[in-house]
Amino acid sequence: MQPDFPITRDILLIGGGHAHALVLRQWGMKPMAGVRLRVINPSPIAPYTGMLPGAIAGHYTIDEIMIDLVRLCRFAGADVILDKAVGLDPEAKTVTLASGRQAAFDIASIDIGITSDLPQVDGFIAHGVSAKPLGGYAARWEHFLQTAPQAPNLVIIGGGVGGVELALAQAYRMQQTGRSPTITVVDRNAQPLGNMGPKARAGMIAALRRYGVGLHLNAAPVRLEADAVVLDDGTRLQSDFTLSVAGSRPQGWLAQTGLDLHEGFITVGPTLESSARDIFAVGDCAHLSHAPRPKSGVYAVREAPYLFHNLRARASGAPLRRYQPQRDYLKLASLGDKRALAEKFGLRSGGAWLWWLKDTIDARFMAKFRDYPAMPAPKLPDLRPRDLGAVMGAKPMCGGCGAKLPAGALGRGLACLPGQSADLSPGDDAAILRRPQGVQVLSTDHLRAFLGDPWRMGQLAAIHSLGDIWAMGAAPQLALAQIILPRASDTVAERMLAEILEGAQSVLGPAGAALGGGHTTMGAELTVGFTVTGCCDRPVTKRGAQAGDALILTKPLGTGIILAAEMQITRPKSGLLGPVWANCVANMARPMGRDAAILAPVARAMSDVTGFGLAGHLAEMLGAGLTATLDHANLPVLEGAEGLARQGVQSTLAPANRAALRPEWDGPLADLLVDPQTCGGLLAAVPAAQAEAVLAELAKAGAPARHVGHVVPCAP
Incomplete structure (x- = not known):
């Protein structure tokens, strides 16, 4: 989005599916003036379906198959709303979110995928795992690997290509961990893999036999128990991990939108527009009325350029493009180990080279979301003051408290103020x-x-x-x-x-x-x-701390570093930025009224840690002759902040804040001590004898408070 132009249109992307991810990347390369682009998704990351079997088998880490939506949205100039859509009013043009909020739009697109849960099956919610949405399944699988018995029983409900791929992946991973699993694929049909040709089906079934995976056909689950799946033919299968890959079920809230649906999926025409003008739908949640196709991420990927064009065309009044899907495509199915099977137009082949091909295609797709082209910095004029470039800096100026005036400049600017009147105290x-x-x-x-x-x-x-x-x-x-x-x-x-x-x-x-x-x-x-x-009745001022007082901090440090990393689209050396950023925002969003009510009656001095960092605000709290010892090992720090600091990420205010860092406070977390905090925690000096009771009460109230040090006399 170009900030020089007024915003006149809201375009809302509902869901973080493959098509929307590609649209966001294209938007970052070619933004449209006057448009506020927003994305609604419950998670800061979105899985790439093509690599899921490989991740379950252990060939990829979970992080490697995730698109970091937070970094992607920053690159695209899009606003991200971490929430789940649960309703849509096409006439009012509003989306209702799970939090109760509403988001208005002029133009919207829906790419929310499908679900494979079985809410109609008794006990599924308590004991079953859905393959879709993928993020939850991947996390549950990794946890199961840590706790599974030596000879676990696994049941996969659904014998389509996805179910068989995941059965083979789970079998391979179990064997790699030294376990001897009993795995059964359950399907209601007389034969599995109904969408595959005879040759490809035979190859997949042969792979199941190699791994000892059983097939139980002509049956469906009627009840899930903690350790078993009961089928409608009377069979009771022991199960320590029950996975549903049973077809594709649309998300239920779509039925209440008033949009034309086909078996619960949003009906769209060649332009990808639904029955309501200005509302588009793509990916698995959409039904192509002019050219019905099975659910596949391939079609979502190929819809993306058309959706990108049509969203912009609708905003500008230009003609829309028509999408015509291909009749067939190369299907590459994983076989558990690093081999794959390919099918197109009924022809089948297999082997290790096909795994290489599949891995290459998947890696090329994910590379689009790993590193982004650097946006050119504003060009400095030929005629300029000598220090203009130094003041501008090489990185974007931070927001929040990272944009504050440095303490030194602030103090000198305030020196011109007159003295205070007798009935007005400047306070703290x-x-x-x-x-x-x-x-x-x-x-x-x-x-x-x-x-x-x-x-x-x-x-x-x-x-x-x-x-x-x-x-x-x-x-x-x-x-x-x-x-x-x-x-x-x-x-x-x-x-x-x-x-x-x-x-x-x-x-x-x-x-x-x-x-x-x-x-x-x-x-x-x-x-x-x-x-x-x-x-x-009695204000708690900054000064008043006494030697021996315990220092208590109620929120973790690191918001400035993490917010700077998000603004700079930094990719952490390990892990993903999206979850780190989302956790940071969630910590910032915790009010501190309860913290203050617990601390105020006992605190001798108190301040909130904001723009000048812990070091700066602690220095303000210490009177003449006092300093503090800090316990670096006990400082609360936001997940990911230390790693980003080691990469050299810092807020634009951090260098100026270092002036307040006393030599005795230097240490392994010095970068966190000078990091400007937005919505930071309360820092209180309380009598040491009361510290343990205060911390217990804060913990009961849900505050992640820590005892971070003591007030001590300065060395002579």
Whole structure:
């Protein structure tokens, strides 16, 4: 998306299927001005189906078969919403999410895949595993491998190509772990592999025999138990792991959309548009009315260029393209070990070279989502100040608290302020207004957007703004919003504002703060902030810590590093960025009202850890003659943050924050100590004798609090 142009259209991609992933990559290479592209998916990663049997067999790691949607969306300039669609209103053009939120759109596409669960079978939810969605199955399988008995029983329900491939993969992996499994494929038909020709079917059945996998035909499950599958012919099969690959079932919520469906799948024509104008559907969730085809990822991949064109054409008013699927395609089926079988037009061949071919094709597809072309940096003018390039930097400026003014420049800028009046204390995290009874505290804060979901930005900005009130031990009272929206049409601006306020209200309401109004304007980029007030009898100030006090931190460190990595589309040396980023955002989204209520009665000093990092805010808490010893081994750190720090990832504010890092605090986690935190935790100095009881109470309240050090006298 080009920020120089106003946003006038919302395009919403519902689901992270193969076609949508390819559209996102194309969009990153060729964005469309004036469009806000958004993606809704419950997970930050999406599996590539073609490599699933290889992962189950152990030829690939689970990470190797996953598309990192968070990195992909950043490259595409798309906003990612980690939620699940559960409803759609074609007339109102809104999507209902599992969280209760609604997302509006002008143009939408649905690529949510299918499911293979069996909700109609008694006991399936409790004891069965679905092959689709794939992510859950892969995780359950890896866990089973760690706990499986020496001679496990496995049942695969569904004897199609997918079921047989996974049966062979599981058999191979079991043998590689030294186990002797009994594996049975159950199918309701008289013969398995109904979509394959006779020669290919014979080859797959021969592979089943080689691995000792049994076939139980003309039968279907009627009940799943903890250790068995009961079939409708009276057979009871022992089972330690029951997998369903029984055909393809559409997601149930589609039946309530009012769209034309075929056996539960969205009916689309040659342009991939559904019965409702501006709503497209692709992949396994769609039925091609003009050219019906079996469910296959091959068609989803080949639909992507047409969908990419048609989404843009609908937004611009250009003609749509028509997609005509091929009649047949090369089917490559895994045989457990590193061999594969191929079929096309009824012809069959097999062997190790076909595994090489399949592996090459799959690797080429996944390479599209591993490394992205570097976007060119803005060209500096020929005539410029000598220090312009140094101030701009080589990487994008961070959002959130990473965009704060450095402490040194801030302090020098504030030096010009006049002294305070007798009845107005400058306070610490918040200004303190004296009242006849108790005090009122007042603070303001805002965040430069670091993610594109306005609802989430509203939620996080509210939590961040309330941090100062909670740090003073006050009960939130009132909030006023200050919101800068990017230039947009009235319709899009109205949607964005409503989403921001709904996200903020999800925090302010439960915290007891009334949203009393505020101010909005349009500018270069999204910025969300709040002025907040709170009341208390005795404010907890930053200063007041005493030698011997225990230091307690209520949230893990690393948000600045992780948010910087996402902005820079960094690929971790191990693992995936998407889950790391999603976990970071989830930690940021935890309000701290309960933390403050536990700490305030006992804390001698308290502050929230934000832009200046733990080192900077701890330095502010220590009076003359005091320092602290830090327990690096006990510092809470977000998953993935240490690894990214070792790769050299840091927030743009981190170098300036190092000025507050005292020599005695240096150590293996120094990069985390100077990392600017957004929605960071509370740091409290409490009497050492009360620390254990406070930590126990915080744990009971769900806070991942840690005892991170002690206040001590400075060395003479």
